[in-house]
Amino acid sequence: MLNNPSNFMFMLMLMSGSIISISSSSWLGMWMGLEMNLLSFIPMINKNKTPYETESMMMYFLVQAMASVLFLSSILMNEMFNFSMNFYSTYLILMALLMKMGAAPFHFWFPGVMEGIDWMNCLILMTWQKLAPLILISYKLVNNLIMFVIIMSTMIGSVGGLNQNSIRKIMAYSSINHIGWMLSAMMISNNMWMLYFIIYSVMNLSVILMFMSTSVFYITQLFYIKTSPMIKFSMMISMLSLAGLPPFLGFLPKWLVIQNLAMNQSFFMLMFMLMMTLLTLYFYMRIMFSSFMFMNQENKWHSNKSTNEIINASFMLSIIGIPITTWMILY
Secondary structure: OOOOHHHHHHHHHHHHHHHHHHHOOOHHHHHHHHHHHHHHHHHHHOOOOOHHHHHHHHHHHHHHHHHHHHHHHHHHHHHHOOOOOHHHHHHHHHHHHHHHHOOOOOOOHHHHHHHOOOHHHHHHHHOHHHHHHHHHHHHOOOHHHHHHHHHHHHHHHHHOOOOOOEHHHHHHHHHHHHHHHHHHHHHHOHHHHHHHHHHHHHHHHHHHHHHHHHOOOEHHHHHHOOOOHHHHHHHHHHHHHHHOOOOOOOHHHHHHHHHHHHHOOOHHHHHHHHHHHHHHHHHHHHHHHHHHOOHHHOOOOOOOHHHHHHHHHHHHHHHOHHHHHHHHHHO
């Protein structure tokens, strides 16, 4: 990713744009930071200039430009009409930020963009590109709109991934589902959603490292991986962790959100989110069953040197939740 100066420069500008947006004291400064972030990510998407990347780049640019116009209009409306239009401008600001992040029901662009870009850009789109919009949303939290988005995101993120063959689209719908959980954590406290976001980013890193090392993009390709079973085993552990299954790392933030929602007596939303999470577990299991179906063709549990470090890193990131979960149960 950072193998040439232009990629390094765009990556630096991308991170700087998000930091400017987060640290700004005015809404106009936040908008400028988001625009800087957008214009840095566009050339990173289209670095190989393939038709798929060009299509994803155009789709991403058009949707983000629409969200930016909506965001800027709502800021100007807020300044011009002062308090009389404050209620409507808050809703518009939130909708623009949700569109930038890819939360349902503004999610239609997200799987399509994910489908055309490489794994490293997928990782950036699913993690870093959500950070600034999430922090800005936490400044203007409207409970009834956010609750609607939580229900829509968890439902669409679960149902949308059921019939997909592309792993990048499955990861996109998984990300939409996790946005619902992050927003529900945001309704509890800022520390809660930040913890969820950090752990979600770590889990995504471990999963995408596995897919990058094997150059896998579709479920059908997993049948033909003739490398060590250790790769498939690490992939299984990473996917279970991303699904939020105990006792892996991904279970920890979901456990904390479930506990706090139960304490706040949000039982309907909690039950709905848990049922939708079981659906996401189904399409994670599809990926794993596809890779394990032809295990009998391999008989050596060793990995070659090029992927050994990646497997170890991915595996350790996922199972680190086991001692933490045990400690939390005991104490």
